[in-house]
Structure formats: C-alpha cells, structure tokens
Amino acid sequence: xxxxxxxxxxxxxxxxxxxxxxxxxxxxxxxxxxxxxxxxxxxxxxxxxxxxxxxxxxxxxxxxxxxxxxxxxxxxxxxxxxxxxxxxxxxxxxxxxxxxxxxxxxxxxxxxxxxxxxxxxxxxxxxxxxxxxxxxxxxxxxxxxxxxxxxxxxxxxxxxxxxxxxxxxxxxxxxxxxxxxxxxxxxxxxxxxxxxxxxxxxx
Amino acid sequence: xxxxxxxxxxxxxxxxxxxxxxxxxxxxxxxxxxxxxxxxxxxxxxxxxxxxxxxxxxxxxxxxxxxxxxxxxxxxxxxxxxxxxxxxxxxxxxxxxxxxxxxxxxxxxxxxxxxxxxxxxxxxxxxxxxxxxxxxxxxxxxxxxxxxxxxxxxxxxxxxxxxxxxxxxxxxxxxxxxxxxxxxxxxxxxxxxxxxxxxxxxxxxxxxxxx
Numbered sequence: 525x526x527x528x529x530x531x532x533x534x535x536x537x538x539x540x541x542x543x544x545x546x547x548x549x550x551x552x553x554x555x556x557x558x559x560x561x562x563x564x565x566x567x568x569x570x571x572x573x574x575x576x577x578x579x580x581x582x583x584x585x586x587x588x589x590x591x592x593x594x595x596x597x598x599x600x601x602x603x604x605x606x607x608x609x610x611x612x613x614x615x616x617x618x619x620x621x622x623x624x625x626x627x628x629x630x631x632x633x634x635x636x637x638x639x640x641x642x643x644x645x646x647x648x649x650x651x652x653x654x655x656x657x658x659x660x661x662x663x664x665x666x667x668x669x670x671x672x673x674x675x676x677x678x679x680x681x682x683x684x685x686x687x688x689x690x691x692x693x694x695x696x697x698x699x700x701x702x703x704x705x706x707x708x709x710x711x712x713x714x715x716x717x718x719x720x721x722x723x724x725x726x727x
Numbered sequence: 728x729x730x731x732x733x734x735x736x737x738x739x740x741x742x743x744x745x746x747x748x749x750x751x752x753x754x755x756x757x758x759x760x761x762x763x764x765x766x767x768x769x770x771x772x773x774x775x776x777x778x779x780x781x782x783x784x785x786x787x788x789x790x791x792x793x794x795x796x797x798x799x800x801x802x803x804x805x806x807x808x809x810x811x812x813x814x815x816x817x818x819x820x821x822x823x824x825x826x827x828x829x830x831x832x833x834x835x836x837x838x839x840x841x842x843x844x845x846x847x848x849x850x851x852x853x854x855x856x857x858x859x860x861x862x863x864x865x866x867x868x869x870x871x872x873x874x875x876x877x878x879x880x881x882x883x884x885x886x887x888x889x890x891x892x893x894x895x896x897x898x899x900x901x902x903x904x905x906x907x908x909x910x911x912x913x914x915x916x917x918x919x920x921x922x923x924x925x926x927x928x929x930x931x932x933x934x935x936x937x938x
Binding site: 708712715719722726 | 734735736738739741742745746749752753756763
C-alpha cells in the first residue's frame with residue numbers, strides 16, 4: 525500500500541514534483557498483476573468451458589479409448605511444481621532477511637524445477653500416443669496443458685531475469701519488488717496447474 | 728486468508744489452500760462423483776463467503792505536515808447538508824477573527840450500480856449544484872470559499888482535497904444519527920483515525936431547519 529502524504533505546501537512553492545498518488549489505494553504493480561491474472565483466469569476459463577462441454581455436455585469418455593493419460597508422471601510433475609512454490613517463498617523470505625545466498629539458491633532451484641517440469645511435459649507429449657488432431661479429448665488435453673505450459677515458459681523467463689538480477693545484487697531487504705511480483709505470478713501458475721491436473725488427469 | 732494477489736506470502740498460502748482443497752475434492756470424487764462435486768461446491772462457497780466477510784485491511788493513516796499558514800484553511804466535507812444553516816454557523820465560528828480560506832467539497836454520491844457502470848454525470852452535476860449553493864451562502868456571510876466536487880467515497884474525497892488544499896482543520900457535516908449513511912459507516916471516527924487534524928462534526932437537520 526502506497527503511503528500517502530498530504531503536504532501543506534503553498535501553491536507553486538514546491539521545488540520537487542509531488543509524489544505519485546494512487547487513487548485506487550493499491551500500488552500500480554500489484555494492480556497490474558491483479559488485472560493480468562484476472563485476464564488469465566478468463567483465458568483459462570474459456571478452455572475449461574470447452575473441457576466442460578466436451579466431457580460433461582457431450583459425455584465424451586475421458587480419456588477416450590484406447591488412449592491413456594500418464595497420471596503418475598503428471599503427479600511427479602505436480603510435486604515438482606508445488607515444491608518450486610516453496611523454494612520461491614524461501615527465496616523471498618531470504619531476501620527480506622538480507623540472506624542473499626538464500627535468495628539466489630531459492631530462485632535458482634525454482635528455475636531448475638520449473639525447467640524440469642517443462643522438459644518432462646515435453647517428453648510426455650512425445651510419448652503420450654495421441655496428437656491434438658485425434659478427437660475432441662486430445663485437442664482439449666493439449667490445449668489446456670499446453671496453455672499452462674506456455675505460462676510456465678513465461679514464468680521461467682521471468683525467473684531467469686530475477687535470478688540474473690539476484691546474482692548481480694539488484695535486490696535488498698528494502699528493494700525486492702521484482703521478486704515479490706514474479707513470485708505472485710509463479711504461485712498463480714502453480715495453482716492453475718493443480719486445477720488442470722485435477723480436472724484433466726484425476727477426475 | 729487475504730487476497731492472494733496482495734503479496735507473494737499471501738499467494739503462497741493460497742497455493743497451500745488449493746492443494747488441500749484439491750486433495751479433499753479428489754478424495755470425495757473417488758468415493759462418489761456427486762459427493763466430489765458437493766465437496767467442491769461447499770469448499771468454493773465456504774472460502775468465498777469467508778473471504779468476502781473478512782474486514783478490509785486497515786488503510787494507513789495519512790501523514791500530515793503541519794506548516795504555518797498566513798491564513799487559516801478549513802476543509803468542509805458535506806453531502807446534502809452542504810447548504811445547511813448549522814453548517815454555515817459552525818464554519819463562521821471556526822474562522823471568526825482570523826483570515827481564512829475555505830474549501831467546500833461535496834462527494835459525488837452515487838448508487839453502487841451507477842458507480843460500477845461509470846454513470847457519474849448525474850451524481851457530479853447534483854454535487855456541483857450543492858457546492859455552488861453552499862459557496863454562494865458562505866459568500867453571503869462574508870466568507871471566502873471555493874468549492875469542488877469530490878470522490879463518491881467521502882474519506883477518499885478528503886484525501887484528494889488534502890493533496891491540493893493544505894487544510895488546518897476539517898469540518899464534516901452529516902444528517903442526524905439514524906438518517907445518515909456516513910454516521911452509520913463511522914465516517915467521522917475513521918477520519919479522526921486517519922487524519923492528524925482537528926475535525927469538527929456538524930449535524931445538520933434539514934427537516935428541522937426547513938420547519
């Protein structure tokens with residue numbers, strides 16, 4: 525929350541530009557992330573609506589025989605992604621306490637786990653035994669998991685920049701907004717995967 | 728649980744909530760599909776209800792720098808009571824015997840539906856008319872005043888006005904208790920918490936004044 529300062533200044537007497545004023549009482553970066561994630565939820569919502577129509581309204585068998593979904597591999601991937609949220613949180617807690625090594629290790633581990641997730645998903649795609657053209661089930665499967673994979677890729681790009689900046693000493697206990705915002709995005713990606721995993725692989 | 732978008736820590740906690748909720752839903756759905764659906768509905772509904780019924784986070788107090796002015800500056804916040812005689816009397820009393828500058832702010836009161844659809848023209852026009860009448864009345868009493876239409880949220884309107892008008896004190900005018908939405912929402916107490924300035928509360932009973 526931005527601190528708001530009411531200054532008793534004579535009109536035209538101040539020498540510096542006034543501090544930015546946020547009428548919404550929410551810092552612009554948080555508001556921007558809020559709007560971004562709201563639009564993302566709508567995007568995922570569109571794909572989940574398609575999933576709902578294919579599976580519930582049309583009654584398509586899931587997965588359509590003779591295909592099978594690699595539930596166990598996806599479970600391992602889920603565990604990796606959820607663990608990466610812990611390392612992300614550890615990184616931010618470290619920088620807040622002035623622990624630069626914890627920040628760097630946390631971000632690096634988060635990046636590596638995200639990369640592992642993405643590579644595993646790529647391998648899963650190559651071995652799953654069906655392609656997007658193989659019916660509505662396959663199309664929805666690749667669309668939902670692929671859309672999420674694209675978000676992981678974006679998250680990895682953000683993490684890469686955050687990690688480089690962390691190694692260059694750009695963050696401190698007072699200034700670590702870049703880690704905070706990136707962390708919110710990463711957790712969002714994590715939450716979306718849990719929903720995707722639950723609906724596509726488990727239920 | 729706070730908004731998961733407020734901070735990374737809140738988002739992290741939300742991840743934990745989602746993991747637990749997902750495990751419960753999957754466990755229930757394994758037993759029976761409809762039971763799983765019911766658990767999902769109950770969990771989503773329960774968390775949503777809990778979230779929306781939490782008190783809002785306390786906004787930070789507004790830091791006020793107390794400078795010496797050649798003139799005494801009074802910020803007047805009022806709604807329909809802006810033209811009330813009781814308010815004029817109090818304002819005149821507050822500035823008696825010293826050079827003073829008055830800023831009258833009338834929040835553009837609007838219905839929630841019109842607010843969310845950005846249909847504010849009518850509310851602003853009505854507030855503008857109230858301000859004009861009030862400034863004219865104060866001018867008739869020999870007081871120098873100017874007026875502005877403020878944000879529909881009175882605390883926000885005060886804060887906005889403080890940006891450009893370094894007030895030495897604030898006068899808040901409301902309807903009597905029982906007829907005042909502002910009093911019901913604790914506007915005066917909240918303003919006293921947030922603004923480190925003398926705040927005078929004036930109750931204007933328009934019905935009594937009109938009688």
